[in-house]
Every structure is written in structure tokens, then in C-alpha cells.
Amino acid sequence: MITLSDVAKKANVSKMTVSRVINHPEQVTDELKQLVFSAMKELNYRPNVAAKALANNRTQVIKFFILEDIDTTEPYYMTLLFGIAKGLDEKQYAMQLITNRNFDLDYADGYIITGARGSDYEWIDRLEKPVVLFGENRNGYDYVDTDNKLGTQMATQAALAQNYANIVFIGIDVKEPFEYSREAGYINTLQQAQFMPQIHRMGNHSHASEQFITAHWSQFPPNTAFICASDRLALGVVRAIQHCGGDLPADYGVVGFDGVFLDQVSNPKLSTVKQPVTRLGELVAQMLLQKIQQSGAPQGELLVTPELIMRHTMRGGAPQT
Amino acid sequence: MITLSDVAKKANVSKMTVSRVINHPEQVTDELKQLVFSAMKELNYRPNVAAKALANNRTQVIKFFILEDIDTTEPYYMTLLFGIAKGLDEKQYAMQLITNRNFDLDYADGYIITGARGSDYEWIDRLEKPVVLFGENRNGYDYVDTDNKLGTQMATQAALAQNYANIVFIGIDVKEPFEYSREAGYINTLQQAQFMPQIHRMGNHSHASEQFITAHWSQFPPNTAFICASDRLALGVVRAIQHCGGDLPADYGVVGFDGVFLDQVSNPKLSTVKQPVTRLGELVAQMLLQKIQQSGAPQGELLVTPELIMRHTMRGGAPQT
DNA sequence: CTCACTCGTGTTATCGGTAACAGAATCCCC
DNA sequence: GGGGATTCTGTTACCGATAACACGAGTGAG
Numbered sequence: 047m048i049t050l051s052d053v054a055k056k057a058n059v060s061k062m063t064v065s066r067v068i069n070h071p072e073q074v075t076d077e078l079k080q081l082v083f084s085a086m087k088e089l090n091y092r093p094n095v096a097a098k099a100l101a102n103n104r105t106q107v108i109k110f111f112i113l114e115d116i117d118t119t120e121p122y123y124m125t126l127l128f129g130i131a132k133g134l135d136e137k138q139y140a141m142q143l144i145t146n147r148n149f150d151l152d153y154a155d156g157y158i159i160t161g162a163r164g165s166d167y168e169w170i171d172r173l174e175k176p177v178v179l180f181g182e183n184r185n186g187y188d189y190v191d192t193d194n195k196l197g198t199q200m201a202t203q204a205a206l207a208q209n210y211a212n213i214v215f216i217g218i219d220v221k222e223p224f225e226y227s228r229e230a231g232y233i234n235t236l237q238q239a240q241f242m243p244q245i246h247r248m249g250n251h252s253h254a255s256e257q258f259i260t261a262h263w264s265q266f267p268p269n270t271a272f273i274c275a276s277d278r279l280a281l282g283v284v285r286a287i288q289h290c291g292g293d294l295p296a297d298y299g300v301v302g303f304d305g306v307f308l309d310q311v312s313n314p315k316l317s318t319v320k321q322p323v324t325r326l327g328e329l330v331a332q333m334l335l336q337k338i339q340q341s342g343a344p345q346g347e348l349l350v351t352p353e354l355i356m357r358h359t360m361r362g363g364a365p366q367t
Numbered sequence: 368m369i370t371l372s373d374v375a376k377k378a379n380v381s382k383m384t385v386s387r388v389i390n391h392p393e394q395v396t397d398e399l400k401q402l403v404f405s406a407m408k409e410l411n412y413r414p415n416v417a418a419k420a421l422a423n424n425r426t427q428v429i430k431f432f433i434l435e436d437i438d439t440t441e442p443y444y445m446t447l448l449f450g451i452a453k454g455l456d457e458k459q460y461a462m463q464l465i466t467n468r469n470f471d472l473d474y475a476d477g478y479i480i481t482g483a484r485g486s487d488y489e490w491i492d493r494l495e496k497p498v499v500l501f502g503e504n505r506n507g508y509d510y511v512d513t514d515n516k517l518g519t520q521m522a523t524q525a526a527l528a529q530n531y532a533n534i535v536f537i538g539i540d541v542k543e544p545f546e547y548s549r550e551a552g553y554i555n556t557l558q559q560a561q562f563m564p565q566i567h568r569m570g571n572h573s574h575a576s577e578q579f580i581t582a583h584w585s586q587f588p589p590n591t592a593f594i595c596a597s598d599r600l601a602l603g604v605v606r607a608i609q610h611c612g613g614d615l616p617a618d619y620g621v622v623g624f625d626g627v628f629l630d631q632v633s634n635p636k637l638s639t640v641k642q643p644v645t646r647l648g649e650l651v652a653q654m655l656l657q658k659i660q661q662s663g664a665p666q667g668e669l670l671v672t673p674e675l676i677m678r679h680t681m682r683g684g685a686p687q688t
Numbered sequence: 689c690t691c692a693c694t695c696g697t698g699t700t701a702t703c704g705g706t707a708a709c710a711g712a713a714t715c716c717c718c
Numbered sequence: 719g720g721g722g723a724t725t726c727t728g729t730t731a732c733c734g735a736t737a738a739c740a741c742g743a744g745t746g747a748g
Contacts, residue, residue, distance in 0.1 A: 097734030099417035121442030131464035140461035143452035418704030
């Protein structure tokens with residue numbers, strides 16, 4: 047294994063100079079920097095993370111909390127994890143995945159938390175290391191999320207553009223900011239167009255929306271579009287429309303939200319607001335690492351623009367293959 | 368932070384004795400061990416992983432390779448990851464998730480690999496640290512997997528028990544051991560019962576099986592059960608049966624394989640062979656850590672028994688709610 | 689021309705553990 | 719009861735990096 051000393055010897059400088067080239071390059075003359083850089087390259091030097099961690103009193107580990115029951119966990123998080131992993135790798139950080147089962151807060155430089163509900167904020171407040179949330183919150187925590195409001199805005203505008211006469215929102219009955227934002231995007235857009243908003247909320251399961259739409263089918267005349275707060279709900283709506291004999295997408299339109307996995311296994315394939323999940327993961331990771339580097343300085347919020355994908359469940363979508 | 372020295376001081380012994388109590392307890396008298404243990408407990412001592420790693424020339428990191436395209440990645444892996452994380456946490460290991468994009472082999476004590484195809488074995492052979500695969504292989508690598516053969520055996524036996532007259536296998540057209548095993552479980556069971564096996568293979572997509580069954584509907588008279596190599600395929604088969612007007616489960620039965628996520632979002636809910644995925648993850652992790660500890664000694668194979676879950680897509684399943 | 693000051697680099701001590709060796713106490717057998 | 723083996727615990731050096739301090743060379747002002 048190549049160490050700092052090896053590089054130092056090769057470049058005819060002290061270990062300390064090499065270390066400085068890496069961590070405080072401005073303190074070293076360009077001349078020496080060049081020498082050191084080429085020595086590092088030639089030897090293919092890779093810093094020893096454990097040694098670095100020990101010297102800095104760091105761990106080079108961050109913990110990622112998924113505060114949700116394993117069995118209902120969205121495939122969504124898989125993709126998020128990929129992104130986080132990528133963001134961490136770049137800075138030689140490793141991850142520990144924390145679920146409801148194992149709950150060890152020690153031994154980490156910081157935390158990424160997702161799926162936090164009201165009651166969690168109590169212990170989150172007591173954390174002594176930098177924290178970044180994944181997902182909107184209104185409690186002042188730094189976070190990264192999709193621009194939920196913009197997402198439903200885009201979906202609603204698309205429905206308007208396709209001249210659906212009724213535009214209904216199928217939401218999730220949780221009191222969480224992401225849901226409020228998604229509803230807000232829908233409401234605002236409709237009101238600007240002088241349409242009446244109409245919102246139905248239920249549990250986030252395809253069976254729930256399927257049952258609901260089927261049971262109230264008479265309320266939804268042809269030329270209705272459903273803007274859904276999730277792909278799961280959208281899936282159920284599609285099944286209900288098919289079951290009730292509605293013509294999709296001629297008479298009915300459905301747009302989901304998320305664009306991870308589920309939208310692909312349905313038939314017909316869902317139109318959806320696709321979240322850039324991998325990118326989001328990278329961004330949370332980067333935000334947290336920056337926060338750690340800045341000794342916990344606030345990072346604010348970061349909203350990323352989603353992408354409206356028009357497929358077979360709405361007029362104007364790609365023709366079904 | 369509590370260190371070895373703190374514990375040593377409290378117990379009136381040297382650092383080394385404390386270290387030995389942890390790593391080589393047989394070399395220390397019971398008397399001292401007790402002293403040290405209670406000191407550790409009292410101070411709530413937690414070893415510093417970085418220091419340990421540095422001293423042992425280890426990294427306390429293992430890399431988990433998912434050799435599959437991100438976009439098609441099964442939610443399956445999410446659950447697996449949970450399990451691996453749990454297995455690693457117990458031994459203070461952290462994980463780096465490796466995808467096709469970032470491919471750094473350095474800085475790890477070992478590797479867990481999943482989704483390996485034939486062409487991957489070349490570089491896997493060249494790895495210099497302990498490797499354990501997730502998923503059957505016939506190349507002599509240590510691995511952990513579900514007992515695939517047993518799984519389809521169970522499913523096929525259940526179909527026989529329900530007196531379906533025809534029992535068809537819908538498989539995945541890949542030349543991989545897991546698929547061979549699943550087919551073998553089906554074939555063996557049928558032959559023992561003096562039935563004729565009938566296998567159709569296609570890409571692992573619900574649309575593929577849906578299309579196939581619909582196109583060949585006349586070949587599948589009432590009283591037919593479909594044993595599927597995945598829940599995705601099963602999902603498509605269910606849709607096809609519904610579309611063609613078949614009576615499920617009175618005249619047709621469908622059993623999937625995996626039991627992760629997808630089986631829950633379908634309507635009706637799938638009967639399926641459920642893999643104990645979290646447990647599998649824990650086991651791979653444990654196997655790898657043990658292999659590391661034993662300087663790379665072979666660990667053999669480990670097959671875990673799956674569970675047949677009877678739900679609404681086969682006779683004898685739970686009544687639909 | 690000298691003294692204080694900056695700038696750039698090297699030296700030393702340290703982070704928290706562990707292996708290898710050293711040394712004291714006990715054991716055992718002739 | 720003495721000498722060698724055995725058992726147990728402590729001392730020392732080291733893993734690979736970094737911060738704090740030390741120090742020599744150059745700079746500028748009085």
C-alpha cells in the first residue's frame with residue numbers, strides 16, 4: 047500500500063507537505079505542488095481513510111435512516127440509495143443504513159433522514175451531529191426534495207392543455223408537507239384557469255384508489271383527468287377506469303407521481319411526474335458532507351425540478367406500443 | 368469519547384489487557400475479565416472503528432456490487448440491502464454501494480456481488496479480497512440464495528393439491544442457475560405426479576407474459592395453473608387472464624416468485640413463493656465477514672427455504688377481502 | 689543595517705487501537 | 719527445592735494521517 051511517506055520520499059519533501067497539498071494546497075508553492083502531484087499520480091496514491099479518520103477525529107461514515115416499515119418500503123428508496131452512495135463515494139465516505147430495527151446513533155459524522163413524521167422530530171432535535179433531511183419539512187431542517195408543487199403544476203397544466211373538462215386530484219391522506227405542496231400545485235393552477243378544484247384523499251395504496259373510483263364512478267363523467275399524488279394511487283385509478291369500462295385515454299386521463307418502477311409495470315404505462323431520484327440522492331449526500339465540513343452551518347433547502355413524462359394514460363401521450 | 372485507556376484506568380489494568388479482553392478473551396483471567404467488563408459497561412465504552420481499522424490494516428468497509436442497470440433494478444434489492452446493512456452493523460462494518468457507474472475496488476475488506484453474469488466472472492476472479500455472491504452460481508464461488516428448486520416444488524405441489532389439470536411454467540429466458548433451479552423444481556414435481564411439464568420462457572416483464580398468454584389463450588383451457596418464475600411474469604399472466612375473461616381463481620391459478628413488493632400492488636393479490644430476503648441479506652453479510660476473519664477460507668453455499676404464500680390468485684388461497 | 693514579520697517547510701506529538709516482545713509469577717517434575 | 723516451561727500482564731513501537739509548533743529565509747520599514 048502506498049502511503050504519504052512513499053509519496054513524500056519520491057517527491058523529496060516531508061510527509062507534512064504532501065498532506066498539505068491535499069488539504070491546504072494554498073499553503074504550498076506551485077513548484078512543490080507539481081512535484082507532489084506527479085509523485086502521487088505515478089505511485090497511484092490512495093489515502094488511507096482509517097488513518098485520516100483517526101487523525102481528524104472523524105468516522106468517514108454517515109448514517110442513512112429510513113423511518114418506514116420495511117415491508118411497505120417503496121422501491122423509490124433503492125434509487126435514492128444509489129444516488130447517496132454515489133455522492134458519498136466521491137468523498138470517501140461509507141454509509142450505514144439504519145432501519146427501525148437497529149438504532150445506533152454513535153459512530154457517524156452526520157445523518158441523512160427520510161420518512162420522518164411529526165413524532166420523530168423530538169429525537170432528531172437531540173442529535174449532536176449534522177443532519178439533513180430528504181423530503182420537505184417546515185421545521186427549519188435543511189433538506190433536499192423534488193419541487194412537488196411544480197410537479198403537480200406541470201401535470202395539471204398538461205391536463206388543461208389536453209382540454210379535459212374536469213380535473214380531479216387524488217391525494218394521500220397524510221398531513222405532510224410534500225402532500226400539501228402537491229395539492230397546492232394542483233389548486234393554484236386550476237384556480238388560475240378558473241376551474242374548481244376537487245380533492246379526494248385516501249391511503250397510499252392502489253387498492254384504495256381503485257375501490258374509491260369504482261364506488262363513485264358516476265361522479266366522474268367522461269372527459270375527466272385524475273392528477274394523483276403517487277403512482278400507486280394512479281395505478282388503482284387506471285384499474286378502476288378499465289374495470290368500469292371508461293375509455294383511457296380518450297375519455298379519461300391519469301397522471302401519477304414518482305416515476306420509479308411502478309409506472310413501468312402497469313398496463314398501459316403511466317403518465318407520471320418523474321422525480322430525479324438518483325440526482326436527489328447525490329444532492330443530499332453532497333449537502334450533508336458540506337454541512338459537516340462547515341461544522342454544521344445551515345444549508346437551507348434545495349428543490350429539484352421533476353420531469354413530466356407523458357405516456358399512455360393521458361391524451362397527448364406517446365402512442366401505445 | 369471513551370477510549371481503551373479510560374477503561375483501563377477504571378479497571379486498574381493496562382490498555383493491552385482491555386484490548387485482549389475484547390479480542391482474545393481466552394488469554395485473560397476471569398477475574399480481570401469481570402473487572403474490565405464492568406468498567407466497559409459503566410463507561411459505556413464503544414471502540415473506535417477507525418483506530419481498530421488502522422491498527423489491523425483493515426478498512427471496516429465492504430463493497431456491495433449490484434451489477435444491473437439502475438433503471439430496471441428490482442425493489443427486491445432494497446430489502447436485501449436492509450438485511451446486509453443489519454448483518455454488517457453487528458460487526459461495525461460499513462458498506463459502499465457499487466453500481467456500474469463507480470467502480471473502485473480499493474479500500475474494502477471484501478465484496479458482496481449480485482447480478483453477476485457470465486462475463487463478470489473474469490474480473491471477479493482477479494479480486495484480491497474475499498468475495499461472496501448473492502445468488503446461485505455453478506462456478507464454485509461461495510454464495511447465499513433462496514432454495515429456488517424447493518420454492519417451485521412447493522408451488523407446483525400446491526397446484527397439484529388443488530387439482531388443476533394443467534400446470535404450466537412461465538419462465539425467464541436467461542441462462543442462469545436460479546432459472547434452471549426453478550424450472551427443475553417444477554419439472555421434478557410434475558414428473559413424480561406423472562404430469563407433462565410445459566415451459567414457456569420470455570423476458571422478465573409483465574407485458575411480455577401478458578402478451579404471450581393473451582396471444583395463446585386457446586392453448587390454456589380452464590383448470591390450468593401457471594407457475595411463474597417471477598412476480599412480474601405472474602402479474603402479466605393475471606392481467607391476461609382477466610383480459611381474456613378467465614375466472615381467477617376458479618378456473619385458473621397463478622403463483623409468482625419473489626414476494627417483494629410487486630405481489631402486494633396487484634389486484635387480486637398474488638399467491639407467491641416469498642423469499643426471505645432480509646434474512647438472506649443478513650446471511651450474506653455474515654458469511655462474508657466470517658470469510659474475512661478466516662483469511663478467505665471457502666464458505667460453501669447456503670440455501671434458505673422460501674415460504675409459499677397463498678393469496679387470491681389460486682384456489683385454496685385466502686378469500687379476497 | 690537591523691529588527692520585526694511573513695511565508696513556506698520540516699519536526700514532533702497525537703489520534704485509539706494492536707502485535708510483538710519482555711518480564712514476573714506460578715507450576716511441575718525430578 | 720531448583721530450573722525450565724507455562725501463564726498471565728505490562729511496555730514499546732507502530733498503523734497512516736494531521737495539527738501545532740519550530741525554524742530558516744526572504745521582506746520591508748525605520
